[in-house]
Amino acid sequence: MNKKVVIIGGGISGLITGIYLQKNGYITEVLEKNAISGGACIGWERKGCYIDGCLHWLVGTNPSSAFYQLWKETKVLDDDTEIFHQDDYAVFKLDSGKTITIWGDKEKLRQELTAFAPEDKKNIDKFIKLIKRFESIEGPIDRPKDLMGLGQLLKIAFTMAGAYRLVNKYSKISCAEYFKRFKNPELRECLTSFMAPSYNFMSLLYMLSRVTNKNGGIPIGGSLELSKRVQNYYLELGGKIRNNAIVESVDIKGDTATGVILQSGEIIPADWVVSTTAVEHCLKDLLGGKYPVKEIDLRLSDMDKNPIYTFTTAVFKCDADLSCMPLSTHVNIDPPIAFDTEYTHLTVRNYSYDKTLKTTEGSTVVQVSVRGNDHMYFWWKDKKVAGSYKQEKQKFGQTILDILQDKFPELNGKLSVIDVITPCTYERYLNSRHGSFQGFVRSTKSKTLPGNSVIKGLKNFVLSGQCVFQGGGMPPAGCMGRFSAQRICKKDKKKFVY
Numbered sequence: 155m156n157k158k159v160v161i162i163g164g165g166i167s168g169l170i171t172g173i174y175l176q177k178n179g180y181i182t183e184v185l186e187k188n189a190i191s192g193g194a195c196i197g198w199e200r201k202g203c204y205i206d207g208c209l210h211w212l213v214g215t216n217p218s219s220a221f222y223q224l225w226k227e228t229k230v231l232d233d234d235t236e237i238f239h240q241d242d243y244a245v246f247k248l249d250s251g252k253t254i255t256i257w258g259d260k261e262k263l264r265q266e267l268t269a270f271a272p273e274d275k276k277n278i279d280k281f282i283k284l285i286k287r288f289e290s291i292e293g294p295i296d297r298p299k300d301l302m303g304l305g306q307l308l309k310i311a312f313t314m315a316g317a318y319r320l321v322n323k324y325s326k327i328s329c330a331e332y333f334k335r336f337k338n339p340e341l342r343e344c345l346t347s348f349m350a351p352s353y354n355f356m357s358l359l360y361m362l363s364r365v366t367n368k369n370g371g372i373p374i375g376g377s378l379e380l381s382k383r384v385q386n387y388y389l390e391l392g393g394k395i396r397n398n399a400i401v402e403s404v405d406i407k408g409d410t411a412t413g414v415i416l417q418s419g420e421i422i423p424a425d426w427v428v429s430t431t432a433v434e435h436c437l438k439d440l441l442g443g444k445y446p447v448k449e450i451d452l453r454l455s456d457m458d459k460n461p462i463y464t465f466t467t468a469v470f471k472c473d474a475d476l477s478c479m480p481l482s483t484h485v486n487i488d489p490p491i492a493f494d495t496e497y498t499h500l501t502v503r504n505y506s507y508d509k510t511l512k513t514t515e516g517s518t519v520v521q522v523s524v525r526g527n528d529h530m531y532f533w534w535k536d537k538k539v540a541g542s543y544k545q546e547k548q549k550f551g552q553t554i555l556d557i558l559q560d561k562f563p564e565l566n567g568k569l570s571v572i573d574v575i576t577p578c579t580y581e582r583y584l585n586s587r588h589g590s591f592q593g594f595v596r597s598t599k600s601k602t603l604p605g606n607s608v609i610k611g612l613k614n615f616v617l618s619g620q621c622v623f624q625g626g627g628m629p630p631a632g633c634m635g636r637f638s639a640q641r642i643c644k645k646d647k648k649k650f651v652y
């Protein structure tokens with residue numbers, strides 16, 4: 155008789171776990187607390203417009219990448235999925251009236267930066283060289299490290315030693331520290347502020363190298379469509395999804411997971427339980443804090459060393475075709491926006507690149523984000539407690555509207571706020587830590603999480619989802635899905651098929 159696996163969470167990780175387990179002959183059921191699957195990879199509609207809630211880029215859109223294979227196996231990308239590769243990846247609109255474009259082409263980028271700051275030619279050349287070097291750096295995702303044999307580990311150590319050294323070196327340096335060597339103050343300021351606060355320089359190199367290598371495109375159709383594709387494939391393989399199913403706890407008998415208990419009181423028995431929820435929610439709530447995991451508990455106890463990344467975003471309907479505007483524009487703001495601290499940068503993202511996304515006739519959706527960490531969440535949480543949350547959201551929407559009209563006078567009278575998203579939105583929707591929608595940030599102080607899913611002392615349970623990997627994002631979510639299925643097959647002495 156086939157074994158049953160209950161998967162907590164119907165995000166990308168949960169659905170991918172289900173896909174691989176179905177392929178390996180298990181009976182699986184995904185339990186998702188929300189009315190639809192997809193988790194953080196979703197989109198929704200307001201005032202006739204589709205708001206994409208996730209993908210700004212997807213690592214693994216280049217067929218040479220191992221992630222591409224993973225996405226094809228799970229229908230994250232299918233044969234018909236079109237990929238948009240942004241030519242002008244980001245544009246900085248400077249106070250001086252000048253602009254700096256971060257091109258998706260290395261040579262064009264070099265020329266742009268050198269023309270802007272000839273005094274920094276040497277530094278720019280070195281920066282471009284590093285981006286090029288990072289294009290070929292990709293960790294092995296064939297299986298989790300603890301399931302690799304000695305031979306495979308030695309091969310990795312031998313072939314990737316140089317890459318690991320570089321990753322290690324630039325993980326310890328912040329963008330501010332690296333770009334200190336640039337003489338041009340405007341260029342220095344732009345490159346320093348490119349990543350969200352706390353991210354290390356390695357993360358910037360990783361991101362830009364995926365873009366320049368055409369390995370970080372955007373699937374046309376949007377995040378919701380992507381999740382639906384994966385969900386439909388899982389269902390086609392015979393999987394079962396229960397939406398509006400809130401898991402209250404893991405049912406444990408004698409240190410063995412034997413199923414889950416829903417908030418409704420229903421017990422769902424299983425031979426294996428996989429949790430893909432945010433890791434803090436899983437350890438503290440679903441497992442009741444009874445099974446400590448040292449590497450994760452250490453991170454949870456020190457949020458300054460191990461921050462999370464979140465946004466406050468205002469979404470607008472713009473009654474204009476913005477096809478000639480860059481995909482992503484970075485602007486400085488003065489006076490700054492004050493939440494927990496003063497924020498001096500905004501990112502304006504326009505969705506005209508994807509004509510398949512629903513909008514009202516002749517309009518475009520624009521999302522404007524301020525990027526923060528745990529402290530931004532606490533600021534919004536306080537407003538919730540004080541009862542002024544709704545007012546503050548409206549105030550934020552209006553403030554951003556005023557800024558947009560000032561910075562982009564051509565949009566005057568064409569913009570209306572259709573939604574405001576805060577870290578509390580993500581906390582409510584995903585049960586995530588401090589409103590995070592990814593894992594722990596790759597900061598200069600954090601050590602890489604090993605991505606180990608085994609909890610000592612608890613049998614037939616797999617700790618999964620993006621948060622078990624440093625950084626998080628779709629690739630870790632996908633990998634953890636595959637890895638979870640591989641672990642279960644290995645324990646059950648089954649040959650893993652895909």
Ligand SMILES: Cc1cc2nc3c(=O)[nH]c(=O)nc-3n(C[C@H](O)[C@H](O)[C@H](O)COP(=O)(O)OP(=O)(O)OC[C@H]3O[C@@H](n4cnc5c(N)ncnc54)[C@H](O)[C@@H]3O)c2cc1C
Binds near residue numbers: 213
């Ligand atoms: C604004 C935004 C932009 C992003 N941009 C990118 C990007 O450009 N590139 C990229 O790679 N990634 C991006 N991400 C991150 C990406 O969406 C996530 O990495 C990925 O979707 C995580 O998948 P997951 O399955 O691991 O976790 P989740 O999507 O969080 O799935 C966990 C699921 O568990 C459910 N759940 C929680 N508690 C319970 C419970 N008690 N009972 C039942 N169900 C429960 C949740 O509802 C959720 O559906 C972005 C996310 C957001 C929000």
